Amino acid sequence: MREQAAAKGRKILASLDYPLRPVEKGYANRSLYVNLTDRAILSKPVTDEMKEIFIGGRGFGLWYLWNAVTEKTKWDDPENEIVISAGPIGGITQYPGAGKSIVVTLSPTTGTVIDSNVGGHFGPLLKFSGWDALEIQGQAEKDVIIFIDGNAGRVTIEEAGPGPGDSHLIIEQLMDIYAPTEEDKRHVSVVTTGTGAEHTLIGMLNFSFYDLHRKIVRVKQAGRGGTGTVFRAKKIRALVVKYAGVKGDSNGPADKKKINAAGIRLHREIAALDDRQCRMRRTGTTYLVQIMNDHDILPVHNFKFGSHPDAHRLNDRYWRTRFSPGKADGCWYGCTLACAHVAMEHRLKTGPYKGQVVAVDGPEYETIAGVGSNCGIFDPDSVLELNFYCDTYGIDTISFGNITAFLMECFEKGIINEKITGGLKLTFGNAEAALELLHQMARGEGFGRLAGQGVRRLKRILAEQYGADAAFLQDIGMEAKGLEYSLYVSKESLAQQGGYGLTNKGPQHDEAWLIFMDMVLNQIPTFEDKAEALYYFPMFRTWFSLNGLCKLPWNDIVPADNADTDEPAKVPEHVENYVNLFSGVTGRNITKEDLITMSEAVYNFQRVFNLKMGFGTREHDAVPYRSLGPATVEEYESRADRYDRQLKELAGFDPEGKSTEEKLRALRKYREDQYQRLIDAVYARRGWAANGVPTLETLKRLKIDFPDVVALVEKHLPRQ
Amino acid sequence: MKILKARPEACNECYACLDACARARFKAAEREKAALRIAPRDPATGLVSFITCNQCGECIDYCPVQAICRAKSGVVRIDRDRCVGCYSCVAFCPRGAMFMQDDLNEPFKCISCGKCVRECPTGALYLEEVNKN
Numbered sequence: 076m077r078e079q080a081a082a083k084g085r086k087i088l089a090s091l092d093y094p095l096r097p098v099e100k101g102y103a104n105r106s107l108y109v110n111l112t113d114r115a116i117l118s119k120p121v122t123d124e125m126k127e128i129f130i131g132g133r134g135f136g137l138w139y140l141w142n143a144v145t146e147k148t149k150w151d152d153p154e155n156e157i158v159i160s161a162g163p164i165g166g167i168t169q170y171p172g173a174g175k176s177i178v179v180t181l182s183p184t185t186g187t188v189i190d191s192n193v194g195g196h197f198g199p200l201l202k203f204s205g206w207d208a209l210e211i212q213g214q215a216e217k218d219v220i221i222f223i224d225g226n227a228g229r230v231t232i233e234e235a236g237p238g239p240g241d242s243h244l245i246i247e248q249l250m251d252i253y254a255p256t257e258e259d260k261r262h263v264s265v266v267t268t269g270t271g272a273e274h275t276l277i278g279m280l281n282f283s284f285y286d287l288h289r290k291i292v293r294v295k296q297a298g299r300g301g302t303g304t305v306f307r308a309k310k311i312r313a314l315v316v317k318y319a320g321v322k323g324d325s326n327g328p329a330d331k332k333k334i335n336a337a338g339i340r341l342h343r344e345i346a347a348l349d350d351r352q353c354r355m356r357r358t359g360t361t362y363l364v365q366i367m368n369d370h371d372i373l374p375v376h377n378f379k380f381g382s383h384p385d386a387h388r389l390n391d392r393y394w395r396t397r398f399s400p401g402k403a404d405g406c407w408y409g410c411t412l413a414c415a416h417v418a419m420e421h422r423l424k425t426g427p428y429k430g431q432v433v434a435v436d437g438p439e440y441e442t443i444a445g446v447g448s449n450c451g452i453f454d455p456d457s458v459l460e461l462n463f464y465c466d467t468y469g470i471d472t473i474s475f476g477n478i479t480a481f482l483m484e485c486f487e488k489g490i491i492n493e494k495i496t497g498g499l500k501l502t503f504g505n506a507e508a509a510l511e512l513l514h515q516m517a518r519g520e521g522f523g524r525l526a527g528q529g530v531r532r533l534k535r536i537l538a539e540q541y542g543a544d545a546a547f548l549q550d551i552g553m554e555a556k557g558l559e560y561s562l563y564v565s566k567e568s569l570a571q572q573g574g575y576g577l578t579n580k581g582p583q584h585d586e587a588w589l590i591f592m593d594m595v596l597n598q599i600p601t602f603e604d605k606a607e608a609l610y611y612f613p614m615f616r617t618w619f620s621l622n623g624l625c626k627l628p629w630n631d632i633v634p635a636d637n638a639d640t641d642e643p644a645k646v647p648e649h650v651e652n653y654v655n656l657f658s659g660v661t662g663r664n665i666t667k668e669d670l671i672t673m674s675e676a677v678y679n680f681q682r683v684f685n686l687k688m689g690f691g692t693r694e695h696d697a698v699p700y701r702s703l704g705p706a707t708v709e710e711y712e713s714r715a716d717r718y719d720r721q722l723k724e725l726a727g728f729d730p731e732g733k734s735t736e737e738k739l740r741a742l743r744k745y746r747e748d749q750y751q752r753l754i755d756a757v758y759a760r761r762g763w764a765a766n767g768v769p770t771l772e773t774l775k776r777l778k779i780d781f782p783d784v785v786a787l788v789e790k791h792l793p794r795q
Numbered sequence: 796m797k798i799l800k801a802r803p804e805a806c807n808e809c810y811a812c813l814d815a816c817a818r819a820r821f822k823a824a825e826r827e828k829a830a831l832r833i834a835p836r837d838p839a840t841g842l843v844s845f846i847t848c849n850q851c852g853e854c855i856d857y858c859p860v861q862a863i864c865r866a867k868s869g870v871v872r873i874d875r876d877r878c879v880g881c882y883s884c885v886a887f888c889p890r891g892a893m894f895m896q897d898d899l900n901e902p903f904k905c906i907s908c909g910k911c912v913r914e915c916p917t918g919a920l921y922l923e924e925v926n927k928n
Contacts, residue, residue: 323880323900342886409881
């Protein structure tokens with residue numbers, strides 16, 4: 076490999092040779108530490124305590140990061156780390172959705188810890204190369220590549236040298252170097268980002284895998300919270316892992332029989348039912364567009380509305396005609412839910428690659444709703460173009476969609492104008508302006524440079540520099556904790572308001588998605604019911620990120636008799652599968668209750684981590700009012716019947732003869748009060764004090780009462 | 796191309812075919828390792844049914860690593876070195892003729908070798924030459 080790198084004019088800055096050994100019961104039992112400042116490369120043991128309490132994946136990321144940073148550490152300080160880990164189940168090939176990597180770092184937009192769950196082959200190949208986690212600290216002087224050769228047993232830090240700055244070109248170049256033959260390509264996975272990550276705070280990371288059927292490299296994104304921005308601050312051009320030899324038992328399972336049984340059961344369920352349920356295999360998550368629109372929860376015009384007459388232009392009926400058909404579209408081996416679709420032959424109309432014909436990974440629901448409906452853009456080609464450029468620039472489509480929609484609303488309100496935007500007419504539906512904003516972000520120029528700071532900073536900048544009404548911007552700017560909202564309108568579901576607001580990292584639906592249970596099916600009517608849901612589901616979903624699993628095969632396919640079970644929302648048969656997968660891999664026999672406790676330990680540790688970084692208390696669980704209810708007269712009047720009825724039936728306020736402003740205020744008072752009462756109920760159920768800090772009893776019960784954790788928490792607990 | 800076919804009315808359920816197949820493929824005594832199955836007699840017809848691969852090749856596109864391909868003879872084969880053992884093919888085979896066993900990493904299927912045909916004492920199995928297309 077030294078020769079290979081040298082042949083490409085690449086200087087090796089440091090290297091580590093390590094002994095190869097098989098993965099045992101889901102663990103390689105060591106993690107790889109790389110310091111880019113002093114170029115140290117070390118092998119660290121993974122301890123039994125780590126496995127017992129933190130499990131893997133996000134848990135390992137949090138543990139390493141906790142030990143690496145102080146309360147003063149900022150995202151761009153060298154001591155901040157990027158940790159990538161798949162978790163013990165990650166890498167099995169028999170069960171759908173088992174190839175996820177979890178990225179953990181201090182976020183540029185939230186200032187505290189972020190975790191982002193991503194597909195692609197990096198995490199599994201990293202583990203099979205001998206490493207449960209990759210922990211990167213420090214900052215290089217010039218761009219570097221970290222290369223892990225899992226067959227040779229060698230890690231190198233290499234000078235990246237000259238090369239392109241955007242993902243699709245970086246990956247193309249690196250595949251030529253590290254996978255020179257067609258046969259090599261499937262053994263290599265690259266993590267990289269693009270020029271947008273360098274010039275904004277919303278940079279994401281692309282994780283690659285090779286699509287053997289189409290003979291192209293595909294990418295999945297660790298989108299949330301600016302992981303790509305941290306990556307570029309460390310001057311990492313790319314991470315490359317190469318491992319040939321993935322087999323059905325590469326993960327060293329304790330009892331493969333259990334895994335096989337769960338795997339074949341789910342594979343068969345998908346084969347029999349997916350066509351009748353979500354059609355993930357054909358159109359992926361795009362099926363959600365029409366459903367959300369029909370239930371008035373598809374974000375439109377910066378979350379003002381929940382539906383639009385043109386939304387059908389972006390629904391799965393269209394994407395069915397646009398996606399390249401494929402029967403093996405999983406982002407890791409054995410994922411028969413196979414939602415990783417691709418639109419081939421999109422001819423770019425704008426930007427630096429204008430005129431080129433490219434393949435676009437996705438778009439998935441969040442991207443369609445984010446850069447599409449939320450910005451009033453209903454032209455699928457524009458959505459594809461925005462998707463492609465966000466991906467190659469390394470920009471999170473969810474944050475980009477929110478920022479653009481927020482600025483469009485500000486533009487239409489006259490808060491900003493063409494003079495401020497440098498000529499960009501940021502009106503809803505103006506795809507050309509949205510694309511130009513994106514290109515500016517990537518170049519780090521003009522208004523795009525400002526926009527790339529994210530909604531939270533924009534609120535402050537527009538108020539301070541352009542005299543905007545700060546309170547109004549707070550109401551309509553869809554971020555909490557500094558993270559932009561994922562794409563569901565939560566106004567009519569109190570439980571989902573908590574599902575977004577009471578998260579550890581900020582409003583991302585991977586903690587809880589309760590809208591149907593709450594709003595449509597009315598299964599959790601009381602505060603206690605909602606609190607129970609906001610205890611169970613965030614813990615349950617956290618478990619995926621500890622183990623390298625994808626959430627989709629849990630409930631985007633369900634057994635034929637699921638509706639007849641006691642708790643259909645939990646999908647009991649699939650929970651049983653997870654219990655069997657975990658014990659089948661690790662040999663630790665667990666129950667479904669243990670699964671929740673395991674997550675709870677990590678979840679509470681993350682809450683305490685927020686506390687360490689200066690957050691993690693009740694005031695930081697505040698949300699913009701638009702996530703609770705109509706923030707403007709326009710919104711109220713668009714659904715006046717609904718809100719008038721609620722005022723009368725729920726809030727004890729007679730709307731008759733009142734002005735919209737009066738009704739708006741009354742509804743707001745009611746809904747804000749409901750949210751506070753929800754918080755009380757949820758904190759109590761989670762074992763937290765009224766200020767949102769986990770109690771000492773909770774820490775003890777979960778065995779995370781480490782001395783430094785206890786000392787920190789004691790400082791913040793209310794006096795008895 | 797040759798495909799394995801059956802005359803259920805001739806079967807006396809001696810299972811010599813399964814034994815021959817498992818022995819030939821895996822040097823194994825377990826009938827579960829045979830690449831065909833005999834399903835129990837249907838009470839209505841009194842006949843067994845055979846689960847055999849018709850070499851349709853539907854499994855080829857489901858394999859994420861292209862470990863399944865059609866050989867020159869037209870028979871569909873699994874490259875065991877390439878296979879990552881995900882069992883997608885097992886679940887999606889329209890005839891249920893792709894098999895797996897817990898102690899084997901890779902699935903297995905009929906390759907029309909004819910061993911079972913030769914061992915069948917009643918002529919219940921036979922190979923038929925069909926057009927590759």
